[in-house]
Amino acid sequence: MRDSAGRDHAGALHETEFRLEEDRPRDDTAVVAVFGDVDLHSAEALDESLVAAVAGGATSLVVDLSSATFVDSQGLGVLLRHRRRLDPRGGFRLVVPRAEIRRVFEVSSLDQIFPIDASREDALASLPQGPPNDG
């Protein structure tokens, strides 16, 4: 598997600086896209961003791990806590297209707890529908 710059994805070497990008496709729905590695060092920032999304009114959360290059147990813990806290009328979905990232959900059996989609569009389409956000 090579990207356009000829890099091998096998042994993905954690080259992406960790960052988060939040999007609000609907009033009740926040998408947090994760870039880079989620580990003990960065999990807190992910936690804070999800806390902020919920405080800002989101009742459904999508965590998009398409550009995540690593997720460890600290990251899993953050996701589990937020899923547990979320209003049960809302939804919590993950976007995990890459096999290397999906792997950690499989070995932890958390793929049986988290609904996992291959694309952000699929995740949004599967959420309980709120009014679209025109803002």
Place this chain on the structure above:
Amino acid sequence: MRDSAGRDHAGALHETEFRLEEDRPRDDTAVVAVFGDVDLHSAEALDESLVAAVAGGATSLVVDLSSATFVDSQGLGVLLRHRRRLDPRGGFRLVVPRAEIRRVFEVSSLDQIFPIDASREDALASLPQGPPNDG
């Protein structure tokens, strides 16, 4: 600087497996494209590929470092030796679009010895013209 997969090129993490691709755009001209890191471990393979190109009849060489992620003094030594050995009627040009790779030619002052182009097309256009290769 980010590529399409969101990787930062700063601190390019040598993710590309070393490999060489040879092309013969003209009967008398070989282009050797380098992927990955050129160091003590891989310089010999580069050397052998240039030896083979000349043995195969090339009188002009283009070494395309567009996808090289690192070049050390062993790599410079290989390039210098081939330039010295080459038939003086031929040409020896380097393609070095990336600033991080150009840097090693600057600090060694070898940018004053090697003609360096920003693209393969520029390098080929600057070589002494032989007959085009229809094969």
Place this chain on the structure above:
Amino acid sequence: MGDAAIRLCFPARAEYLVLPRLLVAGVVRKLGFSPQEVADLELAVTEACANAVRHAYADGVGGDVEVSLRPSADRLELVVSDAGAGMTLPLPDPPPAPSPDGGMGLPLIRAVVDDLAIGNGSGGCGTIVRMTKRSHADV
């Protein structure tokens, strides 16, 4: 790659946890591991090192984490050790159920390596986590 060990030693701080991952990925990429198995190894080394960062040293004291890699033709041996508080061994059997607040590290390691052995350091000081993973990829 031969049999000699590669060692990395770094201060027990979360910001450095990327280093053992980089090292493992760099060492194994020429061994016959599949991308999945490389991901497993990165997870295992991270979990073991993160435990040393979180549990080994009292706040403010600090100490080092050492990672040793022994690559051979068909396997990687990974040893993560610290000189910290040490763990109570043997581990409870069955292990406590993982919860969102913790307890997932060792089970994750166990799930992704072929062999896991945990011991105390010499003189009873610190923790030594030994992991072995074989490459099953037919490359």
Place this chain on the structure above:
Amino acid sequence: MGDAAIRLCFPARAEYLVLPRLLVAGVVRKLGFSPQEVADLELAVTEACANAVRHAYADGVGGDVEVSLRPSADRLELVVSDAGAGMTLPLPDPPPAPSPDGGMGLPLIRAVVDDLAIGNGSGGCGTIVRMTKRSHADV
């Protein structure tokens, strides 16, 4: 990143020269170094380690190369050492002219770091190459 050292120790073999580069890139990426300066540091550590691989140990004997990194707010200290043959010091002044067949390593290091000091190891055994590079990037 603070002041404690990160150490990597690996067998003096060319196939491992990517490891110190990965480590340096991983450590400095949060310090204020520009991509150019990161490339310089990768070059410096590679040249120093390649010298240990090529010159320190007699063929077939082998030995280790140790790389120590000490990051601080505005600089990186890099020490590469081996326990091999050692170098004849002081270096000739002026240094011999580099040629295509060699002699480029130390001049390249000198060109890309702010400070270079070469010494023999304790007991006169081996070589210690100390390099310092300051970050000039305004990040």
